[in-house]
Amino acid sequence: MSGVFITATGTGVGKSFVAAGLVRALRRAGRGVAALKPVVSGYDPATAAASDPGILLAALGRAVTPETVADIAPWRFRAPLSPDMAARIEHRTVDVDAVTGFCRDRMAASAGMVVIEGVGGVMVPLDDRRTVLDWMTALGLPAVLVGGSYLGAISHALCALDVLLRHGVAVAALVVSETEGSSVTLADTIATITRFAAPVAVVALPRLDDAAVADPVFDRLAASL
Numbered sequence: 085m086s087g088v089f090i091t092a093t094g095t096g097v098g099k100s101f102v103a104a105g106l107v108r109a110l111r112r113a114g115r116g117v118a119a120l121k122p123v124v125s126g127y128d129p130a131t132a133a134a135s136d137p138g139i140l141l142a143a144l145g146r147a148v149t150p151e152t153v154a155d156i157a158p159w160r161f162r163a164p165l166s167p168d169m170a171a172r173i174e175h176r177t178v179d180v181d182a183v184t185g186f187c188r189d190r191m192a193a194s195a196g197m198v199v200i201e202g203v204g205g206v207m208v209p210l211d212d213r214r215t216v217l218d219w220m221t222a223l224g225l226p227a228v229l230v231g232g233s234y235l236g237a238i239s240h241a242l243c244a245l246d247v248l249l250r251h252g253v254a255v256a257a258l259v260v261s262e263t264e265g266s267s268v269t270l271a272d273t274i275a276t277i278t279r280f281a282a283p284v285a286v287v288a289l290p291r292l293d294d295a296a297v298a299d300p301v302f303d304r305l306a307a308s309l
Contacts, residue, residue: 087191087198088256088309089220091248093231093240094205098261098289100136102230103201104143105298109306111145112299116196119144121157122183123203123210126164129153136201158186168209178210184222197309200225206244217251226254228305233273234263242280255284257305262291 090106092099103119110117119140129150132138137157138148146152153160159178161170167178191198200223202208202216209215220227227248231241241258248255258281262270270288278286287305292298 086196086309087187087200087223087225089200089202089223089225089227091202091216091220091227091229091244092205093229093237093244097230097232097237097263098259099201099230100139101261102228102259102289102302103199104139105302106228106306106309107140107143107199109299109302110197110199111143112303113306115306116194117144117199118190118194118196119156119199119201120187120190121201121203122186123159123167123178124157125161125167125170125203127157127160127162140199140201159183166208167203168211171211180210180214180219180222183210184219187223206247217247217253220248220253221251226256226309228256229258231258231260231277232263232266233260233268233270234266235268237263237266237268238273238276241277245281245284249284256309257285257287259287259289259305261289264291 090099090103107117107119121137121140124136127135132153133148137153141148141152163170163173171178187200206217207215231237260274274286274288289301
């Protein structure tokens with residue numbers, strides 16, 4: 085039983101792209117792999133293929149159907165808000181213990197690596213008391229932290245990294261995904277983060293029109309897990 089948790093400094097920085105890329109890399113290496121997106125907000129069934137669960141299912145080579153989406157993403161909410169807010173709108177709650185148990189059960193049943201994609205950033209609330217960080221610490225898995233290269237991303241990345249390390253989360257890598265139109269170069273962002281993040285590996289992920297060009301980056305990341 086093994087797994088990795090994909091988390092981020094915030095929303096919209098490429099977490100799903102990294103999770104899907106890692107899934108494809110593990111498959112290319114001939115390793116067994118499953119993927120989960122247990123909690124998702126901003127989910128619209130009409131655009132399921134473009135959703136985070138849909139992207140993971142495509143990486144796994146599985147069809148995107150209501151049944152397969154429900155299989156990997158049981159807690160789905162329509163509003164594009166933090167899960168606690170999105171659930172409240174629907175008069176629901178996120179049972180964090182159930183989410184954790186769901187992940188553990190899937191890992192126990194899997195013979196390969198289970199890639200678990202979180203929701204939003206490290207400190208996004210899941211309910212009135214607990215955050216994604218609590219979910220991560222309960223699972224005890226190594227994490228891949230994804231950040232951007234926009235102005236301000238360095239502080240966001242180092243703050244998230246500090247929180248994870250202080251709470252005993254092993255960080256396998258910090259992936260910096262290039263932000264389109266940023267006034268800061270990816271190279272400068274990587275250089276600065278690397279100075280402060282050592283010994284955590286910092287991985288550059290250039291913005292690419294062809295996702296397959298990033299395959300070597302994900303192959304190296306998969307080999308380190």
